[in-house]
Each structure stands twice: as C-alpha cells, then as structure tokens.
Amino acid sequence: MEPVVLVRYGEIGLKRANRAAFVAQLARNLRDRLPGVRVENRFDHLVLRGAHAPWVLERLQRTFGVVSTSPALEVAPELDAMEAAAQVLVAELAPRPGTTFKVETHRRDKTFPLTSPEVDRELGRRLLARFPELVARMKDPEVHVRVDIRDRAYVYTRVLPGPGGLPVGTGGRAVALLSGGIDSPVAIWMVAKRGVQATPLHFHAPPFTSERSKEKVVRLVEVLSEWCGPMDLWVVPFAHVQRAIRERVPEPLWTVTMRRTMMRVAERVAQRVGASALVTGESLGQVASQTLEALAAIGAATRLLVLRPLVGMDKLEITGLAQRIGTYEVSVLPYEDCCTLFVPRHPRTRPSLQEAEEAEASLDVAALVEEALAGAEVISPAAPAPAGT
Amino acid sequence: MRRVYLDHSATSPALPEVVAAVREVLERIHGNPASLHGMGLEAERVLERSRQVLAASLGADPSEVVFTSGGTEANNLAVFGTAWARQRPHVVVSAFEHSSVLEPARRLREMGVEVDFAPVDPEGFVRTDALADLLRPHTALVSVVLVNNEVGTLQPVAEVAKLLDDVQTRWGRRPLLHTDAVQAFCHVPFRARDLRADLVTVSAHKLGGPKGVGALYVRKGVRLQPLLLGGDQERGLRGGTPNLPGIAGFAAAIRFWEREGERLRACFRELSARLRAELADLSGLHWNTPPDARRTAPHILNLSVPGLRGEVLVHRLEQEGVYVSTGSACHSRRAHPSHVLLAMGRTEQEAISAVRLSLGPDTTEEDVLYAAEAFRLALQDLRFLVPS
Numbered sequence A: 001m002e003p004v005v006l007v008r009y010g011e012i013g014l015k016r017a018n019r020a021a022f023v024a025q026l027a028r029n030l031r032d033r034l035p036g037v038r039v040e041n042r043f044d045h046l047v048l049r050g051a052h053a054p055w056v057l058e059r060l061q062r063t064f065g066v067v068s069t070s071p072a073l074e075v076a077p078e079l080d081a082m083e084a085a086a087q088v089l090v091a092e093l094a095p096r097p098g099t100t101f102k103v104e105t106h107r108r109d110k111t112f113p114l115t116s117p118e119v120d121r122e123l124g125r126r127l128l129a130r131f132p133e134l135v136a137r138m139k140d141p142e143v144h145v146r147v148d149i150r151d152r153a154y155v156y157t158r159v160l161p162g163p164g165g166l167p168v169g170t171g172g173r174a175v176a177l178l179s180g181g182i183d184s185p186v187a188i189w190m191v192a193k194r195g196v197q198a199t200p201l202h203f204h205a206p207p208f209t210s211e212r213s214k215e216k217v218v219r220l221v222e223v224l225s226e227w228c229g230p231m232d233l234w235v236v237p238f239a240h241v242q243r244a245i246r247e248r249v250p251e252p253l254w255t256v257t258m259r260r261t262m263m264r265v266a267e268r269v270a271q272r273v274g275a276s277a278l279v280t281g282e283s284l285g286q287v288a289s290q291t292l293e294a295l296a297a298i299g300a301a302t303r304l305l306v307l308r309p310l311v312g313m314d315k316l317e318i319t320g321l322a323q324r325i326g327t328y329e330v331s332v333l334p335y336e337d338c339c340t341l342f343v344p345r346h347p348r349t350r351p352s353l354q355e356a357e358e359a360e361a362s363l364d365v366a367a368l369v370e371e372a373l374a375g376a377e378v379i380s381p382a383a384p385a386p387a388g389t
Numbered sequence B: 001m002r003r004v005y006l007d008h009s010a011t012s013p014a015l016p017e018v019v020a021a022v023r024e025v026l027e028r029i030h031g032n033p034a035s036l037h038g039m040g041l042e043a044e045r046v047l048e049r050s051r052q053v054l055a056a057s058l059g060a061d062p063s064e065v066v067f068t069s070g071g072t073e074a075n076n077l078a079v080f081g082t083a084w085a086r087q088r089p090h091v092v093v094s095a096f097e098h099s100s101v102l103e104p105a106r107r108l109r110e111m112g113v114e115v116d117f118a119p120v121d122p123e124g125f126v127r128t129d130a131l132a133d134l135l136r137p138h139t140a141l142v143s144v145v146l147v148n149n150e151v152g153t154l155q156p157v158a159e160v161a162k163l164l165d166d167v168q169t170r171w172g173r174r175p176l177l178h179t180d181a182v183q184a185f186c187h188v189p190f191r192a193r194d195l196r197a198d199l200v201t202v203s204a205h206k207l208g209g210p211k212g213v214g215a216l217y218v219r220k221g222v223r224l225q226p227l228l229l230g231g232d233q234e235r236g237l238r239g240g241t242p243n244l245p246g247i248a249g250f251a252a253a254i255r256f257w258e259r260e261g262e263r264l265r266a267c268f269r270e271l272s273a274r275l276r277a278e279l280a281d282l283s284g285l286h287w288n289t290p291p292d293a294r295r296t297a298p299h300i301l302n303l304s305v306p307g308l309r310g311e312v313l314v315h316r317l318e319q320e321g322v323y324v325s326t327g328s329a330c331h332s333r334r335a336h337p338s339h340v341l342l343a344m345g346r347t348e349q350e351a352i353s354a355v356r357l358s359l360g361p362d363t364t365e366e367d368v369l370y371a372a373e374a375f376r377l378a379l380q381d382l383r384f385l386v387p388s
Helices: A021-031 A054-060 A079-092 A118-128 A183-193 A211-228 A239-247 A252-273 A292-301 A317-326 A338-342 A353-359 A365-374 B016-028 B038-058 B071-084 B099-110 B128-134 B157-171 B245-281 B310-319 B339-343 B365-385
Strands: A002-008 A040-041 A046-048 A068-075 A098-107 A143-149 A155-156 A173-177 A197-204 A233-239 A277-279 A306-307 A377-379 B063-069 B090-094 B116-117 B139-143 B176-180 B198-204 B213-220 B299-302 B354-358
Touching: A002 A054, A021 A040, A054 A068, A068 A079, A079 A118, A079 A155, A098 A118, A118 A143, A173 B038, A183 A197, A183 A211, A183 A277, A183 A317, A197 A211, A197 A252, A211 A233, A211 A317, A233 A252, A233 A365, A239 A252, A239 A338, A239 A365, A239 B365, A252 A277, A252 A292, A252 A338, A252 A353, A252 A365, A292 A353, A292 B339, A353 A377, A353 B116, A365 B063, A377 B063, B016 B245, B016 B339, B038 B063, B038 B198, B038 B245, B063 B071, B071 B090, B071 B099, B071 B139, B071 B176, B090 B099, B099 B116, B099 B176, B116 B128, B128 B157, B128 B339, B139 B157, B157 B176, B245 B299, B245 B365, B310 B354, B310 B365
Parallel strands: A098 A143, A173 A197, A173 A277, A197 A233, A277 A306, B090 B116, B090 B139, B139 B176, B176 B198
Antiparallel strands: A002 A046, A002 A068, A040 A046, A068 A155, A143 A155, A233 A377, B063 B213, B198 B213, B299 B354
16 A cells, blocks of 8 residues: 555647657656655656645645645555555544445546445445444535545545646747746746746846845746746846946836836847747736836837736736735735936826837947946746645 | 955954854853852853943943843833833934834824924934923823934933933933943943933944844933843843853954044044045045044934935945945845934935945045045936936
8 A cells, every 4th residue: 555646737738749759748747846756757647756845735735737636545445445545544534423424436447346426335344343423425425525536446435625726848949038026926926837948037227126025026037937847037237227227318218218228128038948929917907007108118128928827817816816826925025216306297108119119329228238247147046845844 | 356345334344353252151151140060150250340341431330231132222221111101102212213112102102102303414413402391290201312313413311311310300200311331331431420321222233243132221220121021040130041142243243343433533534534524535435424523422423415316326335345334234135214303304305315334443545535535426427317
C-alpha cells in the first residue's frame, strides 16, 4: 500500500494534436516545483510518488494545468487490498455513528473480474462490517470512497480542485511590465494561466524610487512564481528617461511618452529573451492614460502584440483576484514611490498618435532606450522554500 | 564607493567594546538574575554593575533605574504608567514629542483622559509661556523631550521644572516631569537631579550600544503602574527576564562616552559648523536647526530644500554613498510631512522636504566634506524638480 497523489488535467486532454507535449510540460513543471517527488505520466492522469506532505498539495493547487488532485492509496488490483486501503482512509476520517458513505468504483481495466457496481457493493458491505457506525447513502454522502481500477488500484476520499488553465510554458513567452502596484501582477497571473511563460520587467528609477520598491517587486515575483514557476526579473533603470521627459516634453503628454518608451524597452527585452508579446496591467478607463486613444498611442510604439488581460475588469475584481493570488498584501505595502513627480497635473486624456509622436521629437528616444538596456539587471529570485520541509 | 553614514540618530553602529561586552555575557553568563543559585547570582552581579554605571551617568541612585526594551517602552511606561496610577490625571506633552510619547498621549485622550499638547515656536523650542497656561491643579504629568529627535534643539526642561514648582506653590501638588532624553543622552551632559525631572528616558542604540535596550529613570518616591506584568523584576515596574547581554552592552557604551564624550561633543560641534559652512552658499536650502550652539545638540542638523521631497534627496545622496534620513527613521516609510516641522509652523511643503544629518563617533572631517560635496551634486542634479 503506497500513498500517492493523483493529478488530473482537463482542458489539455482535449487538444489532441499537442496533447503529448502539453502533458510532458505539465509533468516537467511538476518535477521542477516538487523537489523529491516522482512524477509518472499515465494515460489520462499523472501519479506522484513521495508526495504526501501538505506543501505538495498546496503547490498542486497553484500549478496551472492541474484540474484536480487526490491523495490516494495505491494497491494491487485485488478486493482485499482495496478493502484494506479503504479502511485506512475511513479510519482517518474518524466516522461517528450515523456518518453516511458510499463507494464509487471506476473500472478502467475491464479484465477485472467484477463490474464496478459489484465492487461498490462488495467493498461497501465489507466497510459496514468493519465500521458498524457507518450508514450507506447514495445521494450526497459525507464520506465518498472512490476506487479507480487500472493496472493498479487507487483508493481515495478527497478531490481537491486545482487552478485549471494550461501548463506554463505551453503558450510561448511574453515580457510583462511589472510595477509595484496591484494590477500588473494580476496581469502576469492571467497570461500564465493560459500557459504563457512571462518575463517580468520592472522600471527602476532611483533616486525617485527606492531600493525598497525594487525589493517589493522581487517579492511580487516570488509570490507569482508559486503559480508560474521561477521567473527572471529584468530591472531596467528609468530615471534618465523620466528626467528627459520632464525636461523636454510638454507636461500633458508626459505619461503617454513615458509609456511609449517603456514599450520600446520592453520590445528590446523581448528580442533578447525570445518573447513574442508584451503584457501590461492596463485596463480601460481607470486613469486618464487608459482611454482607448491613449492605449492605442502607447501600443503603436511597438510592433509586438500587446496583451492587456485586465482590460475588461474593474478595480474590485482585480483586487479580489490579487488577494487570491497572494500579491495584494505585497502590492499595498506603503514604500515610497515618487513616480507622482512625473504625473502631469492635467494629462491629455485622449492623445492622438500624431501628438504623441510630435511630443517625442525633441527626445533622442533610441539613445534613452539604449541607456536603459545598458543598465539592465537580471534577478532570479530564489524559489520559495516549501513550508515544513 | 565611499560610505558616509550620517544617520546616527536613527541608530548607530555598535562600538567594539559594546560588541565585546555583549559577546562576553552571551558566552559566559548563562544564569537568570532571578535564580537562587550561584549562576543566578553571577548574572545578577552583571545586571547590578550595569545599573550602577547607568545610574552614575544620570546622577541617580541605582534603585532609580528601570531597564526596558528601549526608548519606546520607557516613554510608554512614563506616560501610561503615570496616568494609570492616578485618579483623574491631566497630561501635558509638547506637540513635537517623539511618537512614542505622542501616541500614548493620544491614546490616553481616546480613553477619556484630559490631554493637552504644548505648542512649539518656529525655532524649534517648546513655548514655556503657553505651556504654563495649560497647567491645572490636577495636572499629573508634563512630558517635554530634552533634545528633539528631528531638529536637535535642546529644550528648556529646567525652566519647565520651575513652572511645575509654581503649580506646587499655587495648588499644593507638583506634577511629574518626564523628559525623553534618548537623543540627548551622552551627547548633551545632564544629570537627572539638575534637570529636576522625575522620569527620564534613555536608549542604548543611539550611543553605539545594542538595539533593544533602554531605561527609564524613575525618581525615588514616584508611583507608576507597570506596563508589563508577570514578574517582580525591576522593582515590579517591568516584568520579564532582563536582556542581560544588551544591558551589559549598554553599560559598555556609557563607559566609552564617559571616556570620550567631552572630546566627541567638541568634535561634533566643529564638524556640524563645518558642514553648515560648506553648504552655506547653496541656494534654496533652509536650515531647520538653529545655529545657536548653546541651545542645540552638537550632532543633529536638519534642513529642507522646499520643492524637493526629502526621500528623493535621501535616495540621491545614497547614490553617492551618503546615508541620511527624512525626519526620524521611525516614520520614514510613510510619505507624511514631519509632525515636528509642522508643529514648528513650517509649511507642508517644507515639512515633506526635510532631511536630517546626524553625526557619530566614527564621523571624520573627510566624511563631512564628502557629504557636503555629495549634497552639492545632488541639488544640482535634482534642481529640475524644484519649481523656480
């Protein structure tokens, strides 16, 4: 009798052509994230061995591509062995007099001598003999003993939901702008959920932002990596750009010019890391720079596809998601951020592309971008250690 | 890059003899001073010897020293401990106290205690005339900092003591006088008896001592309610096993200052004057610390560059290897204007643009010149942010 964890994937099972590659990626991600755990690829699910620690289950609930997991006991496909496993699991749940239960069997190995309903009845009978306090009930029982009979048999009582989505790495790579705020980490999470491997890019502007604000972004990446796997954080100096914009660009166009420059830097980083899209935390209409016109003018600065996964969400939805992801409490830390120095008093809310381009005429944009890239620093935050190991 | 640490008033690097003393106790003294056996006695001796050192430096009796976890706890003990020990207390604190006095005072007010805040003049001194008007027959406590932690001004505590004598003459009862001497201790010579203070707060880590240890001087005969219950340590005023390594380190720091203090104070005075002179020709810079040597601590200088946020200047100086702070370190993560400067009548803009430089035993003349040069560079560089 060996404790294992069953991992089910849904969506990727349907994509016939790429299926093998998707499953292999999920298995790879799990091996990376679960040191010491053995991952076996079965026909329509994965079996993890050496994986009973609570932190393993927690991580599985944060691994995209996982639809559900079950801690199970693996035994020989024989009635006595299945009964022994079921007894262990039921005993763990400490049934009281009147606790309702049922057994539900899936017989994938059709050579097994009994049919599924026959196994249900036989195991149910044996459990009742061992635990007289139990009461059989077919509809909504408190204890649901499930048995999968394959080349081996798996007995389990719990089905824990995973986050769904697609395994990170199956959807290509994108460079994602990451500020210290609430939105951009959520945007990264959203694309990671669709299988995209994100490379976060942070613009660091000392002395207008502090070492602590950089530290905060590193912590955000650490939290995100619990979902997305390890990521390299690119930190690019930006103070010289802000200074140049403030000195040479008409005040109402500061923001759009700054964002356009960020897109250009991001495009260059994308070339370096082999990414084919950019990701931002922009949504529509939250602030003046997020009108359709402003987003169009910003997006026009790059030829790359710009993904804005939060575009249809409102602030409450974003905040709720950030709380679920775990980035919210880091994002709201009150470290000083002097970016307000570069926020115009009366921003142009609907800048045309032509205006944006004219505003840049007095800037040597190419040189500013080069200088930013020359100062780039790549940080690989340590993968968070599993708790309790 | 050269590193010039001018933030000693936030906390100071531990002196070598402090490190040695802490280490010595950690390695060799394992007993609890309260234990009955010989190892307990050994620990008690270290505790009492340290208490004597601190008492001597305050001009106090060892029985008047209560060790705490630092200045914040000592200030809380002084304010809450006094108020809780009295029926209907009235409390007066200056408007620019450290937040570990201000917040307890505000809390008392929320709890229904009568609390008044004494105003401060534009130079950074508590207005004794206004304070006198706030005193009542049932005033239980007056708390005035000895050296303000942000601007370094030396407060007229002895004068306040005289006001309290008047209260006694008029109404027959003298309010207790508390002074927070965390920034003053060892930097400005004083004796508790000469100040005629009943309660004095001191802390180790502004003197090159360890963090997490301080003390409250409690004059004989003063009644206080403890904050921490659970043992009769510190004459019942502070339950809990004392932080013996920290306390031994505190004593070591005090011995250092007894030996070197006079020379260092003169040195700080000279270096401060030098720094002021070096920066004198920079335009757009306002000193928040008055130049009067008799009325300021020698090691603290505070200035504002209106229009330039303090934290931007802090980070720009950091790029040159010069470490200073905005206001006091305890608040500097909040982008709030300094309550000290607001109390002094500065505008909000001036109050968010202040930086504090504070010197310590390791500060040299080259450090000061280097810092002045860094300042010049930073201001030039950031001039574009300052509306002209």
